[in-house]
Amino acid sequence: MTQELLEVRNLRVEIPTRRGTLVALDDVSFSIAPGEVLGVVGESGAGKSLTGAAIIGLLEPPGRIAQGEILLNGERIDNLREEAMRRVRGRRIGAIFQDPLTSLNPLVSIGKQLIETIQTHLDMSRAAARERAIALLESTGIPAARERIDHYPHQFSGGMRQRVVIALALAADPEIIIADEPTTALDVSIQAQIIALLKKLGRERGMAVMLVTHDMGVIADCADRVAVMYAGRVVEIGPVKAVIHRPSHPYTVGLMGSIPSMKSDAKRLLQIDGAMPRLTAIPPGCAFHPRCASAFARCSKERPDLMTAPQTRAACWLIEEGTRASAPLAAVSD
Numbered sequence: 001m002t003q004e005l006l007e008v009r010n011l012r013v014e015i016p017t018r019r020g021t022l023v024a025l026d027d028v029s030f031s032i033a034p035g036e037v038l039g040v041v042g043e044s045g046a047g048k049s050l051t052g053a054a055i056i057g058l059l060e061p062p063g064r065i066a067q068g069e070i071l072l073n074g075e076r077i078d079n080l081r082e083e084a085m086r087r088v089r090g091r092r093i094g095a096i097f098q099d100p101l102t103s104l105n106p107l108v109s110i111g112k113q114l115i116e117t118i119q120t121h122l123d124m125s126r127a128a129a130r131e132r133a134i135a136l137l138e139s140t141g142i143p144a145a146r147e148r149i150d151h152y153p154h155q156f157s158g159g160m161r162q163r164v165v166i167a168l169a170l171a172a173d174p175e176i177i178i179a180d181e182p183t184t185a186l187d188v189s190i191q192a193q194i195i196a197l198l199k200k201l202g203r204e205r206g207m208a209v210m211l212v213t214h215d216m217g218v219i220a221d222c223a224d225r226v227a228v229m230y231a232g233r234v235v236e237i238g239p240v241k242a243v244i245h246r247p248s249h250p251y252t253v254g255l256m257g258s259i260p261s262m263k264s265d266a267k268r269l270l271q272i273d274g275a276m277p278r279l280t281a282i283p284p285g286c287a288f289h290p291r292c293a294s295a296f297a298r299c300s301k302e303r304p305d306l307m308t309a310p311q312t313r314a315a316c317w318l319i320e321e322g323t324r325a326s327a328p329l330a331a332v333s334d
């Protein structure tokens with residue numbers, strides 16, 4: 001049996017509110033192998049960030065894990081005490097968020113922040129930690145790292161700051177990086193560089209990466225496997241080529257249609273009509289049914305779980321019916 005590095009099993013996250021308990025993640029399961037890049041995609045509000053937050057133990061209260069397990073190298077980490085989880089978070093799981101400024105203290109030089117993080121997790125002298133900090137900055141492509149290590153965050157551009165955050169996430173040589181929209185706040189020209197960097201570092205260090213993004217182009221470029229989320233559930237998961245070229249879930253078909261560069265015929269831009277439901281109004285049965293052109297009677301009554309599709313696993317009744325998913329309600333524009 002090969003050991004998965006990260007395993008999320010039947011994760012359910014609830015958010016209690018005055019008007020009742022919202023189910024934000026429902027029965028989410030996936031795994032990531034060592035060295036693998038798992039892309040997690042889906043429209044805004046699908047539950048991507050909550051999934052990442054649950055893994056790193058930073059769900060904002062009152063949000064809580066109500067069911068399921070999260071395992072790192074076969075050991076549960078979802079039930080650790082705060083102190084133990086803090087060690088796991090810095091040492092074994094690195095995190096990168098959308099806005100580099102949330103991860104950096106503006107009042108402290110980047111060198112000091114790196115050295116502190118390194119010394120918190122690794123048994124190293126200050127001098128050795130400083131050398132490691134410089135090496136990390138160099139590995140993330142910061143020019144003249146030795147000279148710039150004592151600079152403050154505001155002295156770096158947005159793209160360079162995100163490189164500093166990546167260096168910080170790598171400080172203790174984690175087994176996995178959770179990157180939540182790491183390039184969304186950056187210029188388009190910088191985005192590709194940062195993604196390429198993450199992929200390269202992952203490969204060189206045998207580090208797994210969970211890359212959350214709403215950008216299918218990014219996924220196509222760098223993920224090994226892809227999980228597609230919709231309304232708090234994984235609706236399709238599989239190897240990146242299969243998910244892009246042979247998706248089985250009508251929602252994935254729609255998402256893929258929305259990346260012009262993926263199509264030989266760049267003019268055929270599919271859009272999925274409608275919006276993702278709010279947590280307070282998740283439709284019964286398949287949550288996608290009000291937007292799905294292939295929906296049939298069963299879809300609004302019974303909720304499909306992931307099942308084996310021709311090239312992926314997908315949660316759609318069409319698979320049981322043996323029909324290939326057709327494009328969802330498609331507004332085909334020129």
Ligand SMILES: Nc1ncnc2c1ncn2[C@@H]1O[C@H](COP(=O)(O)OP(=O)(O)O)[C@@H](O)[C@H]1O
Nearest residue numbers: 015024043044045046047048049050051060279
């Ligand atoms: N603290 C909270 N209270 C209420 N709803 C929340 C809270 N955090 C997240 N949500 C809701 O959970 C859903 C999933 O959010 P999120 O994981 O941030 O989505 P994504 O990252 O895919 O855009 C959204 O509908 C969001 O509004």
Ligand code: SF4
Nearest residue numbers: 286289292299316317
């Ligand atoms: S065919 Fe039915 S089960 Fe499949 S995505 Fe559409 S509504 Fe959901």
Ligand SMILES: [Mg+2]
Nearest residue numbers: 048049050181
């Ligand atoms: Mg998010």
